[in-house]
Amino acid sequence: MLISIIALYVLATSGAGYATSSCSNTSPCRAFADGRPFREPVSYWSRYGNLEMTLVADISDISIDWLKLKRRTFNGRLDAPTWKVKPGDRVAVTVQNRLGPNPANQTGHNTLHSPNTTNIHVHGLHISPEGNADNVFVEIGPGQTFKYEYNIPSNHPGGTYWYHPHFHGSGAFQVMGGMSGLIIIQDDPHDWRIPYELRSVSCPYSCEHDIEMLMQPSLQYSSVAVPVVYGQLQFETGDDPLFLNQETVSSSGETLADWLNNETNGVNYFTVNGDLRPKLTFETGQMKRMRLANAGGAHALELEVKGVNHAHRCLVREIAVDGIYLDAPRLPRTGQTLVLPGGRVDWMIRCDYPGTYQILSTPKPENNPSMGTFDRFGGVLATIDVQGLSQWTKLNFPTFLPPRPNFMQDLRWANPEEAEKFVLEMSPSNSLNREFLPEDVSDRIRYKMHLNKLQEWTFVNTGTVLLHPMHIHVNHFQVVSYNKYTGPVSIFEEIPSQGEGEEEPQFVERLVDQQGQHCQYQWEGYNADITVSNSTQLPPEVNTTLGHEIRYYTGPGMIAYSEIGEWRETIAVPPLSNITVRFIPTDFTGKVVIHCHNSAHADRGMFLLAEIVEEGASTAGARVASNGAFPGTCHPGDWYPGVDTSLPSTSVSSTTSIMTSQPTTTMMMMPRLDFYSWMYRFYPQSVVHLNNYSTYFYYYSLYNQWLFSQSD
Template structure:
């Protein structure tokens, strides 16, 4: 009896999980936490309490009756054409973040999104509630800014808009949603001051793709500071549309088990919360080796842009969090049970190269080791070949074919939907692999990091070929779920290298459609101080940099400056784009096979996205349609401190005038 020999206590955890293919809200769970001899009590508490807990679901009111065909929705929901109401407040929240450097919890005070009518403070308040909606719904999000009105960063007059400022003002961006950018829709040109409430209204088209999206603040001058504080959450559009001979459907309708329920789902929110403590002079407090440090009694905060920059994240000693926790444990997995991992990179300052490996049986707890031992732990305990990952959607948009890989590269703003199959019982390492400078947002060599552990129980045998197992399971799912008129096509596509052609939300952009061309360069200028430019200019709120005709289709060529050689993730609002080709510095198209020393561009040809990393010296060619919506919005670098300091443009989509131009007024 192992536990009988250990000092134990009972901890009450309120857990939200998604086992057995549906989301369940469980009552409080009692855990027996036992401390091995020689280990302090706080270390045991860390290990036991750092179980991955799915972000809370936003409290949503749907005043009309009806149903949406998805078991994930809780309670009464509205049918297409109905309304979903959500009310958030923004305020400071006090919590803790586990610090492997000290094997203790660091107290932090961070800005956060919270449900306005929550009955109890969440355990992890800097992971925002998940918004779940359906195509055809009108989604109303009330945002109440409860941050302090006293704000030294917000002077009455600002000489340069590209100097970070007004850290307590905010707004809301529905990243990746295909909705209007104007009025009280996805309008990032609004500013919501402290004590002000504002209601956003997203009219989600009945044609809107189902998929994984996210939301975060987007007020120029404070975006990076607020997002890095943890102000980010999933925005999931859940679909129930079956494909037909004439129209595509939602891949959600296919991804179901023999019991008719959706595959087990994991929401994985990746964040870099770069909190720091400051000394008496206001400088970030560091150890002799340059790592951030908080003394007993101090509280970590994010209150200045000296906490950002290409060297600050690696030297800070902070770890990428998963759903708000450092080095946590995923529980509930079973051998042979297909899981859907919805992953969003909601961080600001690191590139994540996601990998899975078997963990050596009997490996010591990573969190119980000192920093020097942690560096060697991965090599000693994460063993064997990398597990295959099966990517079927990028930035929320279903791919034409499932992409098999052993590494998924996530830049800030990216989302990836993976199907995972664990082949044997035991523990698995979730890793962030090393990478060279040209492929990372910090433009520095990154070391391998441990992100999490997956605990896998016995289950259905998989065999030696995970791809063949998954392929057979999906074909079986098609037999059960697809209409008879389309069933054979879906089966044939899956049998032919796991095609998903009946679920792609946008048709390919043909050469004959292209009506115009755009070029764009993202660049840091060091010739006259540190400046952040798009096409040689810093952001000007009064300037419209591009005017684009509604209904047109254009091809864009994107580049990043080579002096200094820094890459940038390009992001544009409203309309997604399709990748045509990615040319390396030698003119070779690497969008299919990728590169031997960098996996991030492999299998991207023809894929639809809304954010894409542009390596220095490369040319990225994309095509996009300007559909449905007019108005002013932005494109920018999704290294958000770059955006706050000027690497952004205003874009306008306008109604054509019938003579080759666009209307410039209403008459």
């Protein structure tokens, strides 16, 4: 995969810039003209504390050089308008849906469907999730209009955010197609806590140095972008033939859609503000601020700036992540900046030598220990032409950055005994906490938390190769620690043949412990009636993947690790990892959406609901366990905060009581086990000796004694 990406990157860059007017949809060319002057999206500014606007979701004709496409857009462009607002503003957005009827062959819940139903999510904003605010359960069907109203808190942190559709079933498809825009909450330029160096490159007074870059996967057609390719999503969603690029290519007789999807043609590009590899012009030694947003659905960006035909580099410092300022500017930890799907990073950048530079995403093998097999885009995003003599007086990087609001106080040293706790578990089948999002979510709140109460959440990933970018709505969270992973491992076992005639082997996902013994607590989709062995050999990548708590400090491959202490709303959860985060939910009650920001995973059900309730309100009724299995557990007695898992799970209840030490496993008061399950739980090293009759008899006698004790 990586070699293919690099090969296509070379093809794309070597062929850039010389497409001719002879190319067309019926006579396509592998090269696209690029390098048009950089332009920013249209901006809508708030005035006197208010911003009112209309977003029209409609079918638009989009041209990228010779390629003519029909795309769903907001207000007719791939880059929808940027909202420029201030803390305390009221923002009213009327969304008109003119996309036309949905296809007749709707495939239903947790599938890609309803491509012409839409809505809006204000990604990263600390906003109410209820009513006509950031409510992602609003459905704006074809021909319908809906008015959103957002009241931005007066203490909201200034930063870079974005908005995009979030209707369950079509969110990924619409984002991949280009329905997204930026939101910039501006700092108060008169606030003495804003350093001069930052004020000098930021709006509202220095907008010429404040650069917005909405990076969208608008031309990800090539099969090298699997598993999420725009053309594939079109067919899976049942898109209207109007969009499917069915023109016949004159030279080969294939359709344009087939030509675009063909890996050898290399049509795998991100656009920036709707343009392909635009060209920025900087003065030598001039400081700039760049707001970089990955408005993609599935691919991470590993960003860096490199000189073209020269060894000079621009000076780059990260100053904000996911809209929240760092304590001070920092060098990218690995020489690259990782921007996850949905993520944003702000740079301050200065190029001290004239010449041409490229902003590019480069997947590097040394990043694999933390990235796993997560898909990463490889290619040039934009070029920078640095001109003129070096300035005598250069603006330096600030030594500090604006403070965060009080509701983002440092929680690393908070007393964990005062926290309400929750575990969020990912799997390679794209379930969350061992279930997919149910069609009726009214009785599937998976966790309840109190307003203004410290939360300590643990993210765990049972998969052995795939990272998941997890996103939480409403409140940012602080990264506290990377911990040793001791939980279950998801494997895929081949189902024994049921007879002749099976063309391909069939596999089932199953949870095992780290000795290969099958977990008694399985996931919702596991079929216990399938005959498989009671243990398995762990895949070889398990041993090489474990150890994130060490590699965080020593490397190699640290790019996916968030720095401890920073605030995020989307975090990379590497395979077989355990990460602790903390936050205090403030200001807003209501349902909180948590999902993977590989948007196709979310649309297929990797999505759950929590709820913030008032202080002192009951947290009863949350479905924390899935059919008796708590996230992160494998066997009876495994640790889950506030729960004795050696006992059978009773009702669904919230876990707001605190257990600070891990419960010890006991043979007493456990669910009834068959002999082999009992052996795997208590004497796993002796299972291999059970073919010896005397050994078998000895342990079977112990098993009967245990059964007798259970009946007392």
